[in-house]
Every structure is written in structure tokens, then in C-alpha cells.
Amino acid sequence: MTEMKNVMIDIETLGTRPGDTILSIGAVKFTAEKGITEEFYVTIDPESCKAAGLRAQKSTLEWWEKQSPEARAAAFKGEFSLNVALTKLTMWMPPIDTVLVWGNGANFDNTLVAAAYRAMKMDVPWHYWNDRCYRTIANMFMKTRVERVGTGHHALDDAKTQTLRLLKMQEEAKFSLR
Numbered sequence: 001m002t003e004m005k006n007v008m009i010d011i012e013t014l015g016t017r018p019g020d021t022i023l024s025i026g027a028v029k030f031t032a033e034k035g036i037t038e039e040f041y042v043t044i045d046p047e048s049c050k051a052a053g054l055r056a057q058k059s060t061l062e063w064w065e066k067q068s069p070e071a072r073a074a075a076f077k078g079e080f081s082l083n084v085a086l087t088k089l090t091m092w093m094p095p096i097d098t099v100l101v102w103g104n105g106a107n108f109d110n111t112l113v114a115a116a117y118r119a120m121k122m123d124v125p126w127h128y129w130n131d132r133c134y135r136t137i138a139n140m141f142m143k144t145r146v147e148r149v150g151t152g153h154h155a156l157d158d159a160k161t162q163t164l165r166l167l168k169m170q171e172e173a174k175f176s177l178r
Contacts, residue, residue, distance in 0.1 A: 004178050005094035006030050007126075008102040008134065008166070009109045010159040012075040014046065014056035014064075016108065018115035021049035021056050022082070023075040025089060025113065026155030030163050032170055032177050040092045041156040042085040045078035052082050052119045071153040083120055089113075093125040100178060102132040104162060134162050141169040 008028050014021035022044055029038040046056070064072060080088070093099055103109030110131045117124045138144075146164045150157030170177055 002098050004130075005099050006102065006132075006177055007093065007099055008159045008163040009113060010104060010155045010162060011109050011112060012071075012153060012155050013060065013112060014049075015060050016057065018107075018111050019054055019119065020060075020112060021046050021054045022085075022112060022116055024077075024155040025085060026157070026159040027089070027092070028156075028159050028163050029094070030167065032167060035167060036160060036163055038092075039156060039160075040089065042088055043074070043077035043079045044082050044085045045080065046076075047078075048081035048083070049116070052116070054082070054116065054119055067153050068151065070151045074151065074154045082116060083122075086113075086117055086120055086122055090122070090125045096125055096127060099126045100130045100132050101126045102134045102162070102166065104138075104158070105135045106131070106133040108135075134166055137166065137169060138162075141173065144169045144172060 006029065008030065010026045012023045014023060023046060024043045027040040028036045030036045101110055114124045144165060146161065146168055149160040149164065
């Protein structure tokens with residue numbers, strides 16, 4: 001059996017539905033034995049998302065106005081087009097048959113990133129059956145805490161924090177990440 005690789009993805013967006021604009025993607029590769037082994041981070045030009053047919057929700061724009069200046073500055077940096085950002089993510093990901101992709105919610109991070117790939121007519125670099133839901137496990141182990149990494153609502157910092165907490169929950173409860 002092929003050894004599966006774990007990736008935690010976190011995104012910052014202009015909405016909560018598949019087909020909404022993605023501002024940034026943070027991801028980390030990790031194992032139960034070694035912890036976080038590699039990092040990935042890109043910020044995306046919102047205009048390139050709009051050109052691809054992705055949208056923004058007014059309520060999310062209003063929500064961003066209430067976030068920290070650090071989080072806003074990071075999320076709205078817009079260094080890469082959507083096409084380039086997704087290509088970079090694909091190149092960074094482990095091979096499609098070996099990757100489990102964790103997101104914070106069964107219908108959020110992974111689903112919105114997959115929708116962006118489809119909008120760009122690109123292949124999603126993981127199988128849908130290898131989506132994993134960090135939020136479900138986190139709700140089962142609400143007492144397990146770790147120190148936050150960096151800035152809240154910064155995609156890479158959130159991916160790191162979620163991974164560290166998942167690894168601590170896994171260690172405490174003795175379940176397998178696979």
C-alpha cells in the first residue's frame with residue numbers, strides 16, 4: 001500500500017461558497033512523526049478571480065473590514081494570478097494518488113479550491129475521496145489547544161495552527177492520520 005502524504009490547506013476568500021474569490025492559499029505538508037515538513041503560500045489577485053468568473057460576497061467584504069490590518073495586508077497582497085497560483089499549488093502537491101488533503105470544514109477550503117481549479121479548467125491535484133475535514137475532528141476534541149501561530153486569518157499561519165492542533169489531537173487520542 002502506498003504511504004499517504006498529508007496536506008493541510010487554509011484559504012482566505014471573498015465569500016464562503018464554491019465559486020467565490022480566493023485571496024490566498026496557505027498549505028503545509030505534515031506527518032505524525034515529523035510534524036510540519038514543508039510550507040506553501042500564495043496571494044491571488046482578486047481581479048484574476050473575477051476574470052475567471054469567481055465572485056465576492058458583500059458580507060465577506062464587510063467582515064474583512066473588521067479584521068486586523070496584518071491579516072488584511074497579507075490577504076489582499078495579490079501577488080499572482082489565479083492561474084499561476086493554482087499551477088504553483090499543483091506543482092507543490094504530492095502525487096495525486098498519495099495525498100490526503102485536510103481543510104477546515106467539509107464544504108469550505110478544499111471545496112472552494114477545487115471550484116477554482118474547475119473555473120480555470122485545470123485538474124484538481126487530489127482525489128475527492130481523499131478530502132479530510134479538520135473541523136469535524138477539532139469539534140470532537142474541543143479541549144485540545146495549541147498556541148496560535150502568527151496572525152489569525154493569514155492562510156499559512158492558520159494552516160500551521162490547524163496542523164499542530166490536529167497532530168496534538170492525534171497524539172492524545174491515538175488515532176491514525178493514515
